[in-house]
Amino acid sequence: MHVAELNIGKFKYPTSDPRMAGFMDNLDRVNAIAERSAGFVWRLKGDNNNATGFRVGDDMAVNLSVWTDAKSLEDYVFKTVHVQFYKKREEWFSLMEKPHMVLWWVAEGHLPSLDEAYARLKQYESEGASEHAFGWTEVMDEHRMRALRCA
Template sequence: MRPERHLAEINIARLKFPIEDARVAPFVENLGRVNAVAERSPGFVWRLQDGDSDGATGIAWSDDENVIVNMSVWETAEALENFVWRTVHRQFYARRAEWFEMLESQHFAMWWVEPGHEPTLDEARERLALLERMGPTADAFGWESLPQVQDWRTMRCA
C-alpha cells in the first residue's frame, strides 16, 4: 500500500512594477487576505513565508527583485483545487494580467511529498526545471496530470 502523500506546488511570477508601486497595490494589499483563506482551507498544510510580510514576497527567487515566489503544500489535489478555483483566490487569479508579466519559462509545478516535508527553494527550482525539460512526469507536473481535478479546465484564463 502506497503511503499517503501530500501535494506541493511552486508558482513564480514577475511583477510588472516594483512591489511598492501603486499599480500593484491591489494585489499586495490582499496577500494577507488570500493567504488567510488558504490557511483556513480544508487540506491546507504549509506555505512558504518570509516572516516580514503576508506572504513570501521578501524571499528572493532570483536577482530580479520583481520576481516573487509562492509555495505551499496541501493534503490532496482536491484541496488545492478548491482553494485556487473556489475561493477569493480565483478573483485575484483572474486579474493577474494587470500585475504580472507572462514568463517564457516554466512558472508553475506540482509534485508529491511525504507528509511533514516542507519543500525548499532549491527543490522547487529542480521541479520547475524538470517540468520544463521533460514535460509532465511523476516528479513534476501540472493540473493536466491530476485526473481527479477538473476545475482548471473551465475556470482558468486562456
C-alpha cells in the same frame, strides 16, 4: 503523500508601486483564506507573513505551499476569493512563455525548500510531466481516472 506546488511570476512593478496595490493590499486576506482552507498544510512566508521577499531564477516572485491533496488546492485556487485575483494576474505579473507552475508529491511532514521547488519547476520545464514534476493537466487527468475507477 501530500502535494507541493510552486508558482512563480515576474512582478511588473516594485511591490511598493501604487499599481501593485490591488495585489499587495489583499495578500494577507487571500493567504488567510488559504490557511483556513480544507487540505492546507503549509506555505512559505517571511517575517512579513507572505513570500514577496523570496526570489528564484531571474528575479521571479514565488508562491510555495503544501496541501493534503490536489483537489484541496484546486478548490482554494478556483472556488474562493483567490480566483478573482487569479483572473487579474496580468495586471501585476508579466506574461510568461515557460511553465510557471509545478506540482509534485512530498512525504507527509516534508516542507520543501525553495531550491527543491525551483529544481522541480526546471525539471518540468525541460522534461515535461513525470511522476517527479507535473502540472494541472496531469492532476485533472488523475481526478478523472480516479472518478472512473470508483464508478
